[in-house]
Structure formats: C-alpha cells, structure tokens
Amino acid sequence: MNNIQIKNEIQNPDNNTVRIVFGVTFATGTSISEGAVTITKADWLDMTGRQKLEKVANQVSADMLSTVK
Numbered sequence: 001m002n003n004i005q006i007k008n009e010i011q012n013p014d015n016n017t018v019r020i021v022f023g024v025t026f027a028t029g030t031s032i033s034e035g036a037v038t039i040t041k042a043d044w045l046d047m048t049g050r051q052k053l054e055k056v057a058n059q060v061s062a063d064m065l066s067t068v069k
Contacts, residue, residue: 002026004053004060007034011041018044022056035060 008021019038025031037059039047047055 002057004056006049006052006056009044009052016041020044020052020056024056024060032060 003025005023006020007023008019010019010021011017012019017038018041019036021034021036023031023033024035035056037056039055044052
C-alpha cells in the first residue's frame, strides 16, 4: 500500500498560494522524502484533508506518468 503524508502547508501571502509539502512511500519501498504541490489559497480553504491527499496523489501520478517515454 502506498503512503502519502502531508508534512506542512505553507501559505504565501504575496501571491495567495499554499504549498502542500509531502512525503510518499510506495508499496515497493521506493520513497520520495519531500515534494510539494502549489495550489491557490481559495482552493486550499475549500479542501478537506482527504481532498488535499487526493490532490497530491493525482499530481504525483501525473508527473510520474509523464516521465515514461
């Protein structure tokens, strides 16, 4: 089972965004110790914890698949 942990949520008041800092451990043992996804503050305020995890998971999946040629 894959495990995603949100480590921090950093607000940037200069441009109304929030960086969701995360770590991922895949079922195979491979891990990403730290990554980040940036979203708008408005989106962040409307998201539940589960929605934030899904946003991170979807972004990681999309980015990983885009590297496969």
